[in-house]
Amino acid sequence: MRPDIVFFQQYAVPYFGILSIIANLKHFGFKADVIIDSLEKDSLRILKKLQPRLIGFSVLSAEHNWLIDKSKAIREAIPDVTIIVGGIHALFYPDEILSEAPIDIVCNSEGEDVLLNVISELDKASPDWASIPGLSYKNSKGNIHTNEKACLVAFKEDIVEDRTNYFKRYPQLAKDTVQRFFSSRGCPYRCSFCYNSNIQDLFKEKGTYVRQKSVENFIKEITLLRDKFQMTSIFFYDDLFTYRKKWILRFLEIYGKEINIPFMCTTRANVINEDTVRMLAKAGCHTVSYGIETGNYNSRKNVLKKDVTDDQIIRCGHLLHKYGIRTQTTNMFCLPGETLSDAYKTIELNIKAKTNFAFSALFMPFPKSEITEYCIEEGFLKPDYSLKDLPHSFLTSSVLAMSDKNAIINIHRLAFFFVKWPLLYKLLRRSVRFSFLNYLFYLLSILSNFLRHKEERRITLWHAARYAWRLRDSF
Secondary structure: OOOOEEEEEOOOOOOHHHHHHHHHHHHOOOOEEEEEHHHOOOHHHHHHHHOOOEEEEEOOHHHHHHHHHHHHHHHHHOOOOEEEEEOHHHHHOHHHHHHHOOOOEEEOOOHHHHHHHHHHHOOOOOOOHHHOOOEEEEOOOOOEEEOOOOOOOOOOOOOOOOOHHHHHHOHHHHOOOEEEEOOEEOOOOOOOOOHHHHHHHHOOOOOOOOEEOOHHHHHHHHHHHHOOOOOOEEEEOOOOOOOOHHHHHHHHHHHHHHOOOOEEEEOOOOOOOHHHHHHHHHHOEEEEEEEEEOOOHHHHHHHOOOOOOHHHHHHHHHHHHHOOOEEEEEEEEOOOOOOHHHHHHHHHHHHHOOOOEEEEEEOOOOOOOHHHHHHHHOOOOOOOOOHHHOOOOOOOOOOOOOOOHHHHHHHHHHHHHHHHOHHHHHHHHHHHHOHHHHHHHHHHHHHHHHHHHHHHOOOOHHHHHHHHHHOHHHO
8 A cells, every 4th residue: 555654764763753653643544654764775766666645854954965865866766756854953944954955845843743734635636735834835936935833742642652664664673672762752951052942942832842651651652562572671762751750750660560671761960869769770770871061060051051060960970870870971072162171071070970881972063053153153163154064973073163172072082981991081181182093083982882882771792783883874
């Protein structure tokens, strides 16, 4: 049967937005499929064979150029198909997408209800995109028009997400012994480097921003996957998994009795407490991830708008270790105004907090965001900075103008090893200034991401290697 929509994505992992949308479409009797471009030798051939009524791109902003190239190829191969773009990128940049790619419509809101309306509108000889909230499109004169935002989508009790579409076409994804789950949408905080702040502003009057699945619905979702496929560990990938204390304590109690699979989750240093940590450990939590971001508190508070103190970060790490839970931290380098001394402080704060696995990224400024406007005003970015200037990956390069940039990038590359072995940090910290070692440090950064992924998720070398190979294009 011809699918109503085929979702088209680059990276070889289940996308949470697509999982939710497919579950909603199936609930209303529509047929959907997924194509992962990086896992196909000839994705265009498969699309032509499927002949979907609608092709839906789901993209991140770093994939903007990929979107342009692939949409041009699809338009040439299947000229009459309707193409829609969604995802985080589409929320913020509908005009840029419509101006630079041969796209028919952009979903500038959450897609569950929007796509139901779009597919129904395709039944008409001349679809009226102006009638559907949550869309941007070009009118008959070629001018871009943006409709009113669609309302934020509440979780429905009778719809349970599953990964059938992904695992049926790509059984290699089902072999991952660690599977990821989202229990919620949104984050109550407004850090300047995160998309949540901007989304809250865009949908200020469109419903409740932070939403969470019921405990019962979420348990059903996990059970559905557990009963079909082998899982040795789970990663609860929410922006902030431990946000609602009442929900998390009830979930952990049921999870420990009915699921009882070791897991990893996220928290924030200023919201974690001993009751929650005790329950996490009892339910089988082996690793918790939280953000340090930078060792400079003033920068963390005033530039990143994340008012979490050094003492709270250290207390969080020590509290988790008290109950035998390992810690993974997220850290950024090449931040606006960062000095070499600040970068060293980031390593030292991780060591004080007893971090087990430091995840390190280079700051990536997305156009139109608050922090990017700050970077332009302060001269860290050129005035005409745009999507075309985005690096391919937040792991490899920085676009900011700054002093000691090469040395700070090298600290980013060595962060995992420096934090894991503090003596190594003391012995080699000054080596980051030596540019002739750049390539060696780059290779070490690739190794560190591989080792971190293996150790924090407690998987075998084989599973880690297979996962890294699948996602090699993202490095």
